[in-house]
Amino acid sequence: MILPKERDPRLTTIRRGGTLTDPDHHALALWAAACAGGEVTMSQARAAGGRSMAAARDLRGAAHHTASAAGQAAVVAHVAAHELGAAAYAIKAVRAAAPAGDGEAAGRRECRWQRDRLPEAIRGLVLDDQRLRNDICWSVFEP
Numbered sequence: 001m002i003l004p005k006e007r008d009p010r011l012t013t014i015r016r017g018g019t020l021t022d023p024d025h026h027a028l029a030l031w032a033a034a035c036a037g038g039e040v041t042m043s044q045a046r047a048a049g050g051r052s053m054a055a056a057r058d059l060r061g062a063a064h065h066t067a068s069a070a071g072q073a074a075v076v077a078h079v080a081a082h083e084l085g086a087a088a089y090a091i092k093a094v095r096a097a098a099p100a101g102d103g104e105a106a107g108r109r110e111c112r113w114q115r116d117r118l119p120e121a122i123r124g125l126v127l128d129d130q131r132l133r134n135d136i137c138w139s140v141f142e143p
Contacts, residue, residue, distance in 0.1 A: 002085055002137050010125055011081040020080055027119045029076040031126070032086035035114050036066075036073035049074025065093035084129060087114050088137040095140075107140060 012018025013025055020028075053071030056064050069092075072085030091107045091114075098106035118126055130141040 002088060002133065003079075003081055004133060004136065007081060008129065008132070011083070011129065013080065024122050024125070025080050027122045028080050028083045028126070029073070031114075031118060031122065032073040032076040032083045034117055035090045036069035036086040047074075062093045062096035065089045065096055069093060081129075083126065084133055084137055084141075087111075087130075088140050090114070091140040092138065108143070111141060 007018075009018040009020075011020055011028075013020045013022070049071050051071075052067045052074065056067035056071060059067055066089070069086050069089035072082050072089055076082045076086065091110045094110040095103040095107040115127070130137070134141045
C-alpha cells in the first residue's frame with residue numbers, strides 16, 4: 001500500500017472534509033488512467049479496476065506492475081490519493097520491461113512523460129504529492 005498514514009487534505013474531496021474539488025478530482029483520475037493505460041473512459045476504468053488488482057496478485061515483473069497501475073488508476077475515482085499509485089506502478093512496469101541496464105533511464109523517461117501530461121490545474125498538487133510520498137512509492141519520482 002502506498003498511501004500515507006496521514007492523508008493530505010488537498011487529496012480529500014470537499015464533501016469528505018478536504019479541499020479537493022470535483023473537477024480537480026476528475027482531472028486526477030483522467031491523468032492516472034493515462035499513466036496506466038492510455039485513453040479509457042471512467043466507467044471502463046472503474047469496471048476494470050477490481051479485475052486488474054486481482055490479476056496483479058498472480059503476476060510478476062512488468063505484467064504485475066502494469067496490472068497494478070491499471071487498478072490504481074481505476075480507484076482514483078473513489079480515493080483521489082491513489083493517483084500516485086497509477087503513476088508509480090507505470091514507472092515500475094517500464095523499468096521492468098526495459099532491456100537490461102536501461103531500467104532506471106526508462107523509468108526517468110516515463111516519469112517525465114507523465115509530468116508533461118499533467119493538467120495545469122493539478123500540476124502543483126501532484127508534483128508536491130510526489131515529493132512528499134516518493135519514499136513510500138519506491139523512490140520512482142526522483143529526478
